[in-house]
Amino acid sequence: MPWLEDLDILIRARYPLLYLVSWEEHRVDTILGELARSHSKALYHWSITRGLRNVGGTRSATVPEETRNPIDALAAIEKLTEPALVVLKDFHPYLEDKGVVRALRELAHFLKSTFTTVLILSPALSIPIELEKEVSVIDVPLPSYNDLLSLLKEIVAVVRKGNKATVELSREHADQLIKAALGLTLSEAENAFAKAIAHDGKLCADDIKRIQDEKRQVIRKSGLLEYYPPEESLGNVGGLQNLKAWLGQRNTAFGERARQFGLPEPRGLLLLGVQGCGKSLTAKAVSAHWSLPLLRLDMGRIFSGLVGSSEENLRKAIRVAESVAPVVLWVDEIEKGLSGVASSGATDSGVTARVFGTLLTWLQEKTAPVFVVATANRIEGLPPELLRKGRFDEIFFIDLPERAERGEIFRIHLQRRKRDPKTYDLEGLAGMTEGFSGAEIEQAVIAGLYEAFAEGVELGQQHLARAIQETFPLSVTLRDEISRSREWAKGRTRPASPGGPPEGLPKPPARGGR
Numbered sequence: 001m002p003w004l005e006d007l008d009i010l011i012r013a014r015y016p017l018l019y020l021v022s023w024e025e026h027r028v029d030t031i032l033g034e035l036a037r038s039h040s041k042a043l044y045h046w047s048i049t050r051g052l053r054n055v056g057g058t059r060s061a062t063v064p065e066e067t068r069n070p071i072d073a074l075a076a077i078e079k080l081t082e083p084a085l086v087v088l089k090d091f092h093p094y095l096e097d098k099g100v101v102r103a104l105r106e107l108a109h110f111l112k113s114t115f116t117t118v119l120i121l122s123p124a125l126s127i128p129i130e131l132e133k134e135v136s137v138i139d140v141p142l143p144s145y146n147d148l149l150s151l152l153k154e155i156v157a158v159v160r161k162g163n164k165a166t167v168e169l170s171r172e173h174a175d176q177l178i179k180a181a182l183g184l185t186l187s188e189a190e191n192a193f194a195k196a197i198a199h200d201g202k203l204c205a206d207d208i209k210r211i212q213d214e215k216r217q218v219i220r221k222s223g224l225l226e227y228y229p230p231e232e233s234l235g236n237v238g239g240l241q242n243l244k245a246w247l248g249q250r251n252t253a254f255g256e257r258a259r260q261f262g263l264p265e266p267r268g269l270l271l272l273g274v275q276g277c278g279k280s281l282t283a284k285a286v287s288a289h290w291s292l293p294l295l296r297l298d299m300g301r302i303f304s305g306l307v308g309s310s311e312e313n314l315r316k317a318i319r320v321a322e323s324v325a326p327v328v329l330w331v332d333e334i335e336k337g338l339s340g341v342a343s344s345g346a347t348d349s350g351v352t353a354r355v356f357g358t359l360l361t362w363l364q365e366k367t368a369p370v371f372v373v374a375t376a377n378r379i380e381g382l383p384p385e386l387l388r389k390g391r392f393d394e395i396f397f398i399d400l401p402e403r404a405e406r407g408e409i410f411r412i413h414l415q416r417r418k419r420d421p422k423t424y425d426l427e428g429l430a431g432m433t434e435g436f437s438g439a440e441i442e443q444a445v446i447a448g449l450y451e452a453f454a455e456g457v458e459l460g461q462q463h464l465a466r467a468i469q470e471t472f473p474l475s476v477t478l479r480d481e482i483s484r485s486r487e488w489a490k491g492r493t494r495p496a497s498p499g500g501p502p503e504g505l506p507k508p509p510a511r512g513g514r
């Protein structure tokens with residue numbers, strides 16, 4: 001576990017002040033207990049309810065009675081005479097007090113010449129500027145595969161001993177069960193396994209789905225990410241041949257053989273383009289194509305202020321994505337939070353810039369197999385740093401579908417609604433829908449179906465033609481915006497479809513005159 005190695009090195013290097021970000025107090029307590037023993041140090045906990053207490057490690061010493069007050073506690077730590085790890089639990093609210101911040105700074109300075117390390121353990125990261133240079137932050141990742149394997153083994157041992165339930169798991173199913181639990185905290189995973197056993201008195205292959213559902217709930221509760229099991233297929237995406245060929249080339253690029261061949265892990269795609277032309281659909285199809293789960297990150301919510309601070313939100317989302325890896329992380333409407341990072345004079349532009357910085361650094365440096373598909377409609381305001389090499393493997397521009405692509409999209413949507421595409425003049429329909437997006441073509445099919453249903457007849461060409469006539473495509477209203485995006489995209493992005501941009505945009509108010 002690289003984070004544990006980092007922690008070990010920082011303690012060895014006598015860093016006085018560390019900040020561990022984690023919800024999992026119990027799990028981190030256990031890990032720190034082992035670490036204190038291996039470093040031959042005493043272990044202390046501080047909390048506002050119980051003050052400073054010696055809780056183990058290798059030695060013990062007495063602490064003054066009254067240390068619930070944070071400043072008293074910091075003074076008592078300075079007086080400790082033995083090397084120690086001191087864990088301050090949920091200390092972050094007290095970092096708003098200037099007196100506490102000053103005391104902590106002085107303590108950090110003093111501890112540099114000792115073998116004691118203070119660790120702030122908290123689910124939220126908030127560091128006052130005065131301490132930024134004194135504190136090293138470690139994001140404690142969610143439990144790894146091996147952590148969950150140990151948990152599962154323990155549970156199986158207890159179940160077998162108690163004889164109250166049965167375990168019917170092959171090695172392969174156990175592996176899938178653990179993978180399904182990746183992304184949960186240890187106690188969430190424990191609860192999920194317990195619930196699965198309580199359901200029918202056994203732990204078996206059927207529980208994989210149950211654990212996945214549980215995970216979906218837990219991830220949704222965070223309010224930032226949504227979990228989609230792989231479902232859509234690339235066959236449901238019309239056109240976009242360049243993009244499909246690119247994905248096809250990377251079909252086996254996540255495997256060990258690709259690494260041995262010298263290929264880097266695929267990093268991600270940035271999909272830019274016209275609204276309703278299949279960016280979201282492609283993100284879903286990528287996950288299905290590679291049989292990886294999909295996590296959708298809502299950029300709007302990162303900044304909404306509804307759930308925690310923006311930076312903390314992003315770090316949390318990244319932590320979950322990494323623990324579920326290999327996974328596709330769909331960053332939807334990336335422009336929502338990021339456009340105008342450089343130019344914005346708004347009061348929160350500092351926060352926006354910091355969130356953006358965190359995202360960029362992660363995109364550049366991530367090592368976990370998290371394939372990012374970022375999508376954006378309004379592209380001109382995107383910060384240039386995002387487009388620089390090294391962040392994404394490729395940037396595709398998805399334009400309005402060309403004639404042949406429109407025919408294909410009609411075919412897909414007719415087929416999805418159990419109609420035989422051969423019974424319709426697809427070429428004719430494609431010719432009538434210049435300037436239509438994929439979403440508008442889908443809507444035309446649905447509107448045609450409604451009309452036919454109301455008439456009590458089967459869907460015919462005439463219903464589709466009428467629905468098309470009555471559609472006023474967005475590309476008419478957004479004509480100037482789309483032209484600007486196309487201009488901007490030239491030379492900066494790769495077209496998702498061969499043959500470049502389709503015919504010109506329809507002119508307003510040419511209703512029916514297409």
Ligand SMILES: Nc1ncnc2c1ncn2[C@@H]1O[C@H](COP(=O)(O)OP(=O)(O)OP(=O)(O)O)[C@@H](O)[C@H]1O
Nearest residue numbers: 236237238275276277278279280281409438439442
């Ligand atoms: N190329 C396409 N092939 C098949 N269906 C498409 C295509 N493009 C769009 N659609 C249909 O339109 C729906 C909406 O498209 P999608 O949400 O993927 O567009 P988008 O580019 O992400 O738009 P937005 O930026 O508004 O989210 C899709 O669910 C799909 O049914």
